[in-house]
Amino acid sequence: MIALEILAIIILTPLVGGLLTGADRVISARMQGRKGPPVLQPFYDVFKLFQKESIEVNTMHRFYVYISIIFVIFTVIIVLLGGDVLLAVFALTLGSIFFVLGGYASNSPYSLIGSERELLQMMSYEPMLLLASLGLYYVNNSFYIKDIISGDTPAILFLPGIFAGFVFILTFKLRKSPVDLSMSHHGHQEIVKGITTEYSGKDLAIIEITHWYETVLVLAFVYIFFAVKDPVSHVWAVLACVVVYFLEILVDNGSARVKWQLALKSSWIVTGIVGAVNLVVISLFR
DSSP states (O other): OOOHHHHHHHHHHHHHHHHHHHHHHHHHHHHHTOOOOTHHHHHHHHHHHHOOOOOSSOHHHHHHHEEEEEHHHHHHHHHHHTTTHHHHHHHHHHHHHHHHOHHHHHHHHHHHHHHHHHHHHHHHHHHHHHHHHHHHHHTOSSHHHHHHSSSSSSSTOOHHHHHHHHHHHHHHHTTOOOOOOSSSSEEEEEEETTTTTTTHHHHHHHHHHHHHHHHHHHHHHHHHOOOOHHHHEEEEHHHHHHHHHHHHHHHHHHHOOOOOHHHHHHHHHHHHIIIHHHHHHHHHHO
């Protein structure tokens, strides 16, 4: 039974992530006064990449990308099966580190800059992820997601500050403007394609699929803040995921890229004010 659930997660998660990415592109096009591509365009792009030849800079360059997606899939399985949220955060961090190592394995200066900026993004969102995990623990005295979402009171009522901070750092994790520092969707920007500059073909397709997994993963975290044992709460949790994702698209289309100094400083300020204060308050009164 568990094996079938894991298999379903591995197969269905990128399908949902691809559809979300397609919806993102359609909504973004409408915001910009364009018709935009079809919702299934991300799948067409990935299938086309799988048909292209992959230019391998060196063996480790490709190896790190495949290790990265393995850790991300492992993280998704933990979260969707209701496992340990703290373990999930650590596994996700490992996946991101291997992705950075893949960028460093290239001799391209653009890829190296992208890797350094990816590390800066990790420094920006990791503290908030850890605070969110600790906050969720205080709600039901358990790191297990299945315990958190089976309580009587949604975590959002105890963790409004942490949730606000978590939504803020999602822009970093989803690599959207104004903090899309490590890679560019357009080759004419100052870092060309950033950390993905030297990837092509199947390797680039794997990176895109990894992003689909991550998109579903971060929305699953949003879901946890609202879901409890009351079935109606799951409807509100899904609506919250839709609203948060739309907000990310809106910010992405209405913002220009900021400097890494401002991005890092703003994330730590938000983490320190709304995240840490919320955690201190709940630890004192729970």
